[in-house]
Amino acid sequence: xxxxxxxxxxxxxxxxxxxxxxxxxxxxxxxxxxxxxxxxxxxxxxxxxxxxxxxxxxxxxxxxxxxxxxxxxxxxxxxxxxxxxxxxxxxxxxxxxxxxxxxxxxxxxxxxxxxxxxxxxxxxxxxxxxxxxxxxxxxxxxxxxxxxxxxxxxxxxxxxxxxxxxxxxxxxxxxxxxxxxxxxxxxxxxxxxxxxxxxxxxxxxxxxxxxxxxxxxxxxxxxxxxxxxxxxxxxxxxxxxxxxxxxxxxxxxxxxxxxxxxxxxxxxxxxxxxxxxxxxxxxxxxxxxxxxxxxxxxxxxxxxxxxxxxxxxxxxxxxxxxxxxxxxxxxxxxxxxxxxxxxxxxxxxxxxxxxxxxxxxxxxxxxxxxxxxxxxxxxxxxxxxxxxxxxxxxxxxxxxxxxxxxxxxxxxxxxxxxxxxxxxxxxxxxxxxxxxxxxxxxxxxxxxxxxxxxxxxxxxxxxxxxxxxxxxxxxxxxxxxxxxxxxxxxxxxxxxxxxxxxxxxxxxxxxxxxxxxxxxxxxxxxxxxxxxxxxxxxxxxxxxxxxxxxxxxxxxxxxxxxxxxxxxxxxxxxxxxxxxxxxxxxxxxxxxxxxxxxxxxxxxxxxxxxxxxxxxxxxxxxxxxxxxxxxxxxxxxxxxxxxxxxxxxxxxxxxxxxxxxxxxxxxxxxxxxxxxxxxxxxxxxxxxxxxxxxxxxxxxxxxxxxxxxxxxxxxxxxxxxxxxxxxxxxxxxxxxxxxxxxxxxxxxxxxxxxxxxxxxxxxxxxxxxxxxxxxxxxxxxxxxxxxxxxxxxxxxxxxxxxxxxxxxxxxxxxxxxxxxxxxxxxxxxxxxxxxxxxxxxxxxxxxxxxxxxxxxxxxxxxxxxxxxxxxxxxx
Numbered sequence: 013x014x015x016x017x018x019x020x021x022x023x024x025x026x027x028x029x030x031x032x033x034x035x036x037x038x039x040x041x042x043x044x045x046x047x048x049x050x051x052x053x054x055x056x057x058x059x060x061x062x063x064x065x066x067x068x069x070x071x072x073x074x075x076x077x078x079x080x081x082x083x084x085x086x087x088x089x090x091x092x093x094x095x096x097x098x099x100x101x102x103x104x105x106x107x108x109x110x111x112x113x114x115x116x117x118x119x120x121x122x123x124x125x126x127x128x129x130x131x132x133x134x135x136x137x138x139x140x141x142x143x144x145x146x147x148x149x150x151x152x153x154x155x156x157x158x159x160x161x162x163x164x165x166x167x168x169x170x171x172x173x174x175x176x177x178x179x180x181x182x183x184x185x186x187x188x189x190x191x192x193x194x195x196x197x198x199x200x201x202x203x204x205x206x207x208x209x210x211x212x213x214x215x216x217x218x219x220x221x222x223x224x225x226x227x228x229x230x231x232x233x234x235x236x237x238x239x240x241x242x243x244x245x246x247x248x249x250x251x252x253x254x255x256x257x258x259x260x261x262x263x264x265x266x267x268x269x270x271x272x273x274x275x276x277x278x279x280x281x282x283x284x285x286x287x288x289x290x291x292x293x294x295x296x297x298x299x300x301x302x303x304x305x306x307x308x309x310x311x312x313x314x315x316x317x318x319x320x321x322x323x324x325x326x327x328x329x330x331x332x333x334x335x336x337x338x339x340x341x342x343x344x345x346x347x348x349x350x351x352x353x354x355x356x357x358x359x360x361x362x363x364x365x366x367x368x369x370x371x372x373x374x375x376x377x378x379x380x381x382x383x384x385x386x387x388x389x390x391x392x393x394x395x396x397x398x399x400x401x402x403x404x405x406x407x408x409x410x411x412x413x414x415x416x417x418x419x420x421x422x423x424x425x426x427x428x429x430x431x432x433x434x435x436x437x438x439x440x441x442x443x444x445x446x447x448x449x450x451x452x453x454x455x456x457x458x459x460x461x462x463x464x465x466x467x468x469x470x471x472x473x474x475x476x477x478x479x480x481x482x483x484x485x486x487x488x489x490x491x492x493x494x495x496x497x498x499x500x501x502x503x504x505x506x507x508x509x510x511x512x513x514x515x516x517x518x519x520x521x522x523x524x525x526x527x528x529x530x531x532x533x534x535x536x537x538x539x540x541x542x543x544x545x546x547x548x549x550x551x552x553x554x555x556x557x558x559x560x561x562x563x564x565x566x567x568x569x570x571x572x573x574x575x576x577x578x579x580x581x582x583x584x585x586x587x588x589x590x591x592x593x594x595x596x597x598x599x600x601x602x603x604x605x606x607x608x609x610x611x612x613x614x615x616x617x618x619x620x621x622x623x624x625x626x627x628x629x630x631x632x633x634x635x636x637x638x639x640x641x642x643x644x645x646x647x648x649x650x651x652x653x654x655x656x657x658x659x660x661x662x663x664x665x666x667x668x669x670x671x672x673x674x675x676x677x678x679x680x681x682x683x684x685x686x687x688x689x690x691x692x693x694x695x696x697x698x699x700x701x702x703x704x705x706x707x708x709x710x711x712x713x714x715x716x717x718x719x720x721x722x723x724x725x726x727x728x729x730x731x732x733x734x735x736x737x738x739x740x741x742x743x744x745x746x747x748x749x750x751x752x753x754x755x756x757x758x759x760x761x762x763x764x765x766x767x768x769x770x771x772x773x774x775x776x777x778x779x780x781x782x783x784x785x786x787x788x789x790x791x792x793x794x795x796x797x798x799x800x801x802x803x804x805x806x807x808x809x810x811x812x813x814x815x816x817x818x819x820x821x822x823x824x825x826x827x828x829x830x831x832x833x834x835x836x837x838x839x840x841x842x843x844x845x846x847x848x849x850x851x852x853x854x855x856x857x858x859x860x861x862x863x864x865x866x867x868x869x870x871x872x873x874x875x876x877x878x879x880x881x882x883x884x885x886x887x
Contacts, residue, residue, distance in 0.1 A: 123141060123143050124142045124143045124146050125226075126141075126143045126224065127141065127143045127147045127222075127223070127224040128144065128221075128222075128223050129144045130219055130220065130222065131220040131222055132219045133217050133218060133219055133220075135159050135160050135161065135174060135175070135178055135220075136158065136159055136160070137156055138156065138157075138219065140156060144224070147195070147203075147224060148163060148195055150196050160222065161174035163193050163224075165194055165200070177189070177205075178220060181207040182217060185208070186206070186208055187205075187206070188204075188205065188207075189205055190202065190203065190204050191203065193205075201226050201227075201228045202226070202228050202230075203226060203227060204225045204227050205222070205223070205224050206222070206223045206224075207220050207222050208220065208221045251269060251270065251271050252270045252271045252274050253271055253678075254269075254271045254352065254353050255275045255276060255350075255351070255353070256272065256351050256352075257269060257272050257350055258347050258349055258350070259288055259348040260346075260347050261345050261346065262287075263288050263289065263303070265284055265285065265286055268283055268284060275323070275329070275352060275354050276291060277324030277325055278324050282324075288302060288350065289303075290322070291321045291322055292322065293321075293328065296319070296320075305335055306335065306348060309337050310337050313336070313337065314337075315334070315335040315336075316334045316335075317333055318331065318332050318333070318355065321333075329356045330354070330355050330358075330359035331352050331353065331354060332352070332353045333351070333352050334351045335349070335351075336348065380398045380399040380401075380402045381399055381481065382397075382399045382403075382479055382480070383400035383402075383403045383478075383479070383481070384397045384399060384477075384478075384479050385397060385400050385478055386466070386475055386476065387463075387478055388474075388475045389473060389474065390415075391415050391416050391417065391430060391431065391434055392413060392416070393411055393412050393415075394413075394475065396408040396412055400480070403451075403457070403482050404480075417430035419449045419450055419480075421449075421456070424448075433463055434463065434476060436463075437463040437465050438465050441464070441465065442463070442464055443461075443462070443463040443464075444462045444463075445461055446458065446459065449461075449480065457484050458482070458487045459480050459483065460480070460481045461478070461480050462479045463476050463477070463478050463479075464476065464477045497706055519594055521856055522767045522769065522770050522855065523769070524855065524856035525773060525855045525857060526772075526773045528556070528857070528858060529773035529776070529777055531548060531555065532552070532777075533776055533777060533780055533859060534548060535548050536780070537780075555856065575617075575618075576614055576615060576616060576711060577616070577617060578612040578614060578734035579612055579614075579615055579616075579734075580612050581610060581612070581645050581664060581666055584620060584621060584624070585604060585606075585624065585643055586604075588621055589602070591625070592643075595628065595629060595632070596629065597632065598814050599814065600631075600632055600635060600639055600641060602628075602640075602641045602643065603640060603641070603642045604643050605642060605643075606645055607645075607646065607647070610645055610647065610664065611647060611662075611664060611733040611735055612664075612733070613666075613711075613731035615707065615713070615731050620707070620729075620731075622703070623703065623704040623707050624666070624668065626701070626703060627668040627700075627704060627727045627729075628643070628668060631668060631670035631672060631725070633672075634670055634673050634674070635670060635671065635672040635673075639670060639671040640670070640671050641670050642667075642668070642670075643667070644666075645665060645667065646664070646665050646667075647662070647663075647665075647733065648662070648665045649661075649662050650662075650663065658713070658714050661732060662732070663730045663732060664731050664732075664733050665729075666728065666731065667726055667727065669727075670724050670726075672725060673724075674721045674723050674724050675690075675717075675721065676721045679719075680719050683717055684705045684715065684717070701715070704727070704729065708729050712732045713729065713732060714730045715727065715729055715730075758782050759778075759805040759806060759866070760784045760786065761783050761785050761807075762786045762794060762797060762801070762804045762806070762807045762808070763778070763786065763787055764789075764793075764794040764807065764808070764813075764821065765810040765837070766789055766813045767810070770837075770855075771789060774837075774862065775787055780859065781859065781863055790813065790815060791809075791813060791816030791817075791818075791820065792816065794809065794825075795821070795824055795828075798828065798829075798832075804832075805870075806834070806835065807825060808835045808837060808853075808866070809834065809835070810836075810837050811838035818836045818837075818838070819836070822834045822850055833869045834851075835850070835852070835853055835866060835869045836850050836851065836852045837855060837857070838853075838854065853865040
């Protein structure tokens, strides 16, 4: 309910006068920022009245008593029990909107988007409306008589802000600000506050009118907008393929991005403030083209063109230019946005195309590179040109009148291919194919054939125009290109194998470390009996051979042709589950979604595995902080041959979806371009997606990419379904810089490894040598243990661990103890980049190798990493 007036007699006229005089706040509450009515009920406007409502001049406001009603409680209660406030009449231009004396009562009592309440001269709350209760959280009975400073933060109260606000309102006639306010539950909200003093007829201050609005949403929107603008600025500044910059209204450059510097050759400090006409040729400047560009953009809302532009060094390039006017909210022109793209390569390609078209015109006029001749409606030859004679080998008198089917191979003629071509041309308006054709001498050549139906002026079909070109050389070039593509795919496979072996090597070498270490300890403890030692040594030799295998995997890659067979997708993914998980890392969850029944696909099984692995690795790279990869498949039937750039037929859609960073439209458009990558220098070749695209296309399918920036990506491999029902699945010592004798001193060794087998093996080896090992299964636990046991002599830690890897752990430990000896144990030959240069022991290792590495680490006098021990097993 609307609250009550003060202890002093204050009627509706004084309230309306003060609110109306101070800020017209009540009238403002009736409108939102767009001028719309904010009050749902009661409707204070007549149908004949404008939307804007204003408080009437005080002379039109008359006090009156409130009519009693059993259906509602009095909206204003006096703290001291004096009579209720009267209403006030709201008018517009002198016309009364309502003669209801309780108008202000109804008005304030209806508002829930604003807290409207009164304070006495000391700042105590004397009235309370529904908006105040909704924003502040206090019921009327809880807050009346309380000081309004409770709505301020502790810091504002301590600084005396509530008292200063009343003083400013009293002395200056109004106080308005924005800031944090506190609700009953302790929560904060950003508020817009207006305080107006209320005086009686004699001018004496009797209290204050206070209006508060919750601006949390607006503040969040403003912050979101600021963040969006900053991201957009960084995006524009980071784009190198487009010159994006701004001009002031007169054409002077006011911003400059990396693409502009790359295209134009000017650094920002060289060109800011200069007129953009310097990028035009002298002829264009002479014709005043720059001014016309800006005038067109301002007049028509956009200018777009292509033409020659000039770089700093004087060279020219062909550019596509878009200029858009920039206007402020009032429509005033404040500058121009200019986007330029270097289209020199496209221009060159267009010139080549025009050249080809000119050659075709010359061909039609009589060159001999094309066989151009006419057929009657039955396919008999009725004309013959020099190109036809050269390509086919027949003179005109030898061939005219004969059927054109003689140029086809015998099996194609028997299958009805010649008449089928004519029927297709007649039905679809054109027939175009490539295939083998025969010359007069019986030799074959690869031909590109186009057949068009010919009609007379009345529309009657009178024959066919046939153009044949010998494209044997082009086919040889395509075959050479296919060979190059195969080499490209092989290169991609090598990269993928190198990536996946990292994950394999870690898990496999952990197992080998436990096996080899345990066998080594067992060999030392068993008696020297050949019946024990020979099997033991044989087992150790097998473990060492496994260690060598993991090293050879890093260089392994086998070239193979694409073998299209029926492949079971579900079994393929299931069979590579461990490989996928180890390749993407433990910070990423892999989920599979397959239907109960899924037909096999027609493709090369090995290449499909490689394609799925590539997509999973791309998904991993898009989720450096972890996430989820979903791999699944569905059966699809396409009736429209143009759908998804695929022929009509039955397909299996294999999809790999991630929750990563996604791609913007420009990156998505270029994602399958060879050598295009966003992973940074040295992190990717840009051949992964092109490889997947090539495998899908060669299998009769297609790769489709879907992505939204910030919302992840989905890669879909569409492959033809195979309904045959037959499916298949793709089928020790140490090298050191110096030999170091193991230390005989008993050491306290902190051993860190997340694999319990390796951890226990290392501990047993150290205990057997007389040292005191301390076990820790994570980086954080090791830090805690080092703090609890400062007497630790050396730390032996695994490299690849979840949460904190060995190098990160070493950096944290060195921050506590700069002189602490640390030995890194890993299956990798090259660790991640780090300023720390630490000794490294390669897995798997024996007890002797472990003790040698510890001694070498302790004896290393150069702790800044200039003398690094890398301990490897001899092949």
